[in-house]
Amino acid sequence: EAGVTQSPRYAVLQEGQAVSFWCDPISGHDTLYWYQQPRDQGPQLLVYFRDEAVIDNSQLPSDRFSAVRPKGTNSTLKIQSAKQGDTATYLCASSPGGDTQYFGPGTRLLVL
């Protein structure tokens, strides 16, 4: 069974640029999560979906971050006008019905 896949694996931006991250969850997993992991810290939830519906986006900086999961399968997380403080690893995870979460390899973002 294939795990969670993410792309790109790395991204380097100048401040003010936009970037999108893509996630393909494990087949059959209805719940998908996006986490942000700053260096030397634990992951912190940004947003999560059950099928195509947003369940919790309370930690998503709504002025510059957006996330969609239009068909309840793949998902895209977008940062508009990135800031140096957005430098982190962005992790996607999925679970079947809110059970144990399984993580993808992450996207390492560096904003210069």
Add this chain to the structure above:
Amino acid sequence: AQKVTQTQTSISVVEKTTVTMDCVYETRDSSYFLFWYKQTASGEIVFLIRQDSYKKENATVGHYSLNFQKPKSSIGLIITATQIEDSAVYFCAMENYNQGKLIFGQGTKLSIKP
């Protein structure tokens, strides 16, 4: 408030010995789930083991086991017969029932020496 605390920043042990990593949590919910994940040098986060709050028996998977002390809000991870490849950062995490999100501790870096 929900919080997970790992006070050990780093631990170093010799291969084939047993190591214990500490974790304490705070929650107002009576039903919750506790997890341990490890993050390898490549950045991959791997699920290791889980304890459901209503279960009294400590979970065990392979050479990982848990020391669940509910009155102390503590969930320690025990790794027996450690191997070099166990070197990683270990995260403790909590999920309150029906809330979906994992709350992670700060992580403990484990180094296994030959």
